[in-house]
Amino acid sequence: MHRVIIVGCGFAGLFAANALRRAEIEVVVVDRTNHHLFQALLYQVATGVLSEGDIAPPIRDVLRHHRNTRVVLGEVVDIDPAGRTLTIDTLGQTTTLPYDSLILATGATQSYFGHDEYARDAPGLKTVDDALELRGRIFGAFEMAELEADDAARQPWLTFAIVGAGPTGVELAGQIAELSRRALRANFRRFDPASARIVLLDAVDTVLPSYPSPLRRRARRDLEGLGVELRLGTRVVGVDAAGLDIEGGRIEARTKIWAAGVQASSLGRLLADRAQATVDRAGRVQVAPDCSLPGHPEVFVVGDLMALDGLPGVAEVAPWSTFPTTASPAVGRPRRPWPRCVRPRARPRPDASPARLRLAGA
Numbered sequence: 001m002h003r004v005i006i007v008g009c010g011f012a013g014l015f016a017a018n019a020l021r022r023a024e025i026e027v028v029v030v031d032r033t034n035h036h037l038f039q040a041l042l043y044q045v046a047t048g049v050l051s052e053g054d055i056a057p058p059i060r061d062v063l064r065h066h067r068n069t070r071v072v073l074g075e076v077v078d079i080d081p082a083g084r085t086l087t088i089d090t091l092g093q094t095t096t097l098p099y100d101s102l103i104l105a106t107g108a109t110q111s112y113f114g115h116d117e118y119a120r121d122a123p124g125l126k127t128v129d130d131a132l133e134l135r136g137r138i139f140g141a142f143e144m145a146e147l148e149a150d151d152a153a154r155q156p157w158l159t160f161a162i163v164g165a166g167p168t169g170v171e172l173a174g175q176i177a178e179l180s181r182r183a184l185r186a187n188f189r190r191f192d193p194a195s196a197r198i199v200l201l202d203a204v205d206t207v208l209p210s211y212p213s214p215l216r217r218r219a220r221r222d223l224e225g226l227g228v229e230l231r232l233g234t235r236v237v238g239v240d241a242a243g244l245d246i247e248g249g250r251i252e253a254r255t256k257i258w259a260a261g262v263q264a265s266s267l268g269r270l271l272a273d274r275a276q277a278t279v280d281r282a283g284r285v286q287v288a289p290d291c292s293l294p295g296h297p298e299v300f301v302v303g304d305l306m307a308l309d310g311l312p313g314v315a316e317v318a319p320w321s322t323f324p325t326t327a328s329p330a331v332g333r334p335r336r337p338w339p340r341c342v343r344p345r346a347r348p349r350p351d352a353s354p355a356r357l358r359l360a361g362a
Contacts, residue, residue: 012303164260
């Protein structure tokens with residue numbers, strides 16, 4: 001039976017599995033965690049609004065009704081495109097899985113633009129573990145402020161610096177502001193939580209730079225209304241435990257959060273090395289119009305791991321690349337979605353139509 005392996009069970013991988021659930025094939029979903037993650041709500045876990053179980057259902061439970069699908073826990077450590085096999089490490093045990101078609105949907109990770117040392121003092125927000133770490137730091141900062149008797153020494157604990165004014169940074173800044181101004185307002189005795197300083201920084205001169213200007217203006221107005229301090233057009237040049245250095249100054253802040261950039265999963269560069277594929281500066285794999293890998297029509301790269309026609313790395317693009325009928329209504333549908341290309345047959349269809357995307361407002 002034709003075997004399709006899907007690596008990664010984020011939105012792209014999950015939509016791919018859903019698209020193939022009734023096909024007469026064997027589908028194997030491989031992921032290094034045992035849960036699907038609704039990443040867009042991680043900021044609510046980080047600020048205590050939601051628990052991790054609310055946004056991270058077990059993959060096996062999500063796919064339990066897919067009779068043609070099985071789930072393998074493990075991390076892909078090697079790819080052999082010529083031999084059509086994957087090498088997978090599961091808790092130290094190595095196994096090899098052969099495939100007829102391969103769908104890579106391992107997404108993206110945090111990018112520190114060459115300064116990975118910043119991660120220790122300014123963690124990102126890409127996983128459940130990240131969210132729980134940030135939750136501990138955010139609420140721990142308020143607890144430390146309560147213990148501090150000196151007002152000047154207390155202020156760094158009540159300063160929250162968020163680097164990156166994209167969607168994640170904006171959501172975090174707004175949520176921490178609401179947390180301090182509303183949810184925690186009567187919880188402490190030595191200080192007023194509303195005195196917390198929330199600083200949102202970005203090297204560009206606007207919030208939400210990839211969004212239309214009316215939304216950018218509205219977001220800025222709302223953030224300022226919540227008391228968020230915007231430091232736009234400001235580049236961060238150093239991060240340490242006590243604060244961060246910016247061009248022309250310094251901000252003393254015990255809690256720093258990095259939301260300034262992303263890079264594709266390391267699996268993209270591994271695939272490029274093994275299959276002589278091309279990756280862009282962010283590590284995304286260049287694909288053909290049907291999302292297949294040039295020279296390897298049995299391999300598909302989708303979601304945040306793919307690079308196609310200069311499309312931006314935004315949420316609308318990733319699900320569209322996998323199964324447009326379940327994507328946002330703002331996304332146009334290609335006439336022949338690529339999941340049909342991996343249904344049971346000896347070779348991929350040669351007549352797959354190129355996919356086209358139209359984003360509302362573009």
